[in-house]
Structure formats: structure tokens, C-alpha cells
Amino acid sequence: MAPREIVRLGHPALRAPSEPVPEERLASPEIQGLIDDMIETLRQTGGVGLAAPQVGEGWQIFLFERELPSEPRPIQVVVNPLVEPHGREQVYDWEGCLSIPALLGLVPRHPAVRLWGKDRHGEAFDLELSGFTARVVQHEYDHLHGVLFLDRMRDLQSLSFAAEWDRFIAGEERAAVG
Numbered sequence: 001m002a003p004r005e006i007v008r009l010g011h012p013a014l015r016a017p018s019e020p021v022p023e024e025r026l027a028s029p030e031i032q033g034l035i036d037d038m039i040e041t042l043r044q045t046g047g048v049g050l051a052a053p054q055v056g057e058g059w060q061i062f063l064f065e066r067e068l069p070s071e072p073r074p075i076q077v078v079v080n081p082l083v084e085p086h087g088r089e090q091v092y093d094w095e096g097c098l099s100i101p102a103l104l105g106l107v108p109r110h111p112a113v114r115l116w117g118k119d120r121h122g123e124a125f126d127l128e129l130s131g132f133t134a135r136v137v138q139h140e141y142d143h144l145h146g147v148l149f150l151d152r153m154r155d156l157q158s159l160s161f162a163a164e165w166d167r168f169i170a171g172e173e174r175a176a177v178g
Helices: 029-045 129-144 161-175
Strands: 049-051 060-066 075-085 091-097 100-109 112-118 126-132
Touching: 029 049, 029 060, 029 075, 060 129, 075 129, 091 126, 091 129, 100 129, 100 161, 112 129, 126 129
Parallel strands: none
Antiparallel strands: 049 060, 060 075, 075 112, 091 100, 112 126
């Protein structure tokens, strides 16, 4: 396993739709090596999700950390996913992206989704997800279709550098909650 370079906004891989992984190629050293490298990359970045286009690969593969009561949080590998929102409701929350470092913005997402896909061994799964995990899955799923969180923002006035967000906005939100 070797961490891969995360491509940044402007790289063509971030705007190109990804290809499904053919079932017969899933067990190949190429795809399994990519998955291993993505896991290592995610762990080293401290992120909570990573899609293959973010490491310059055009496959429908993403990873996310599962919110389970275990430590460390297990990483879920998702191959050829489908995501279906529960209802039409959307909620706003702050998002950032490893491919758009240091920027955050308010993004509307569905609070709950159903995720179908296969794991790295080709085993099918069907998950019901909500809250932060549902947001992460929608963010990573978007990457597979060339969509970035900036494209989902309805108002760019919330776009902020992380340092300024922490200094000016997060403090206000913490004070309002506390």
C-alpha cells in the first residue's frame, strides 16, 4: 500500500464521470491495489471519505468511515454504488473536500439515504444511512459523477477558507449551541 497524490480542483479527473468496475476486474491486482492505496491515502489525510477520481482514477469506487461504536472507525469500500435519498427534504451543513483544500461551504444534502453497492470482494450490500455519514456518502457519490460540493452550493456567500471559518464562524456556532 502506498498513499496516492490527491488531485485538486482543475484536474480533469474530478469532472469526468467514472466507469463502473467490471465484475471480472474487481479481484484484479490493479483494482485491489487501487483500493489498498485509497485506504492508505484516506488514513494519512485524516479525511472521512475518498473517491477514486480524487486520486486520478476513473472507476466507480469510494471509501467512507462508518460511524460505528468501534475504534478505530472501520472504512467501508463501495464499488459501483447507487444512492437513493429518503424523501425530498434537504438540510444545510458545512462541507470541505480533500481536492479543494482549505475551503468550506454550506451544502444542502438529504439527511438520510439508502446505499447499494459491492464491497471490495464483490459482496453486495444495502445500507440505510443518516446524518453525517449520509452526507459523506452523497459527497463521495457526487465525485463519481464529476460533481463537486461547490456545484451543490446554492449561495457562494458561505464559501470560506477553513482558518477563517474556524476563527469567525465556528466560534459563533459554538457560542449559539453552548
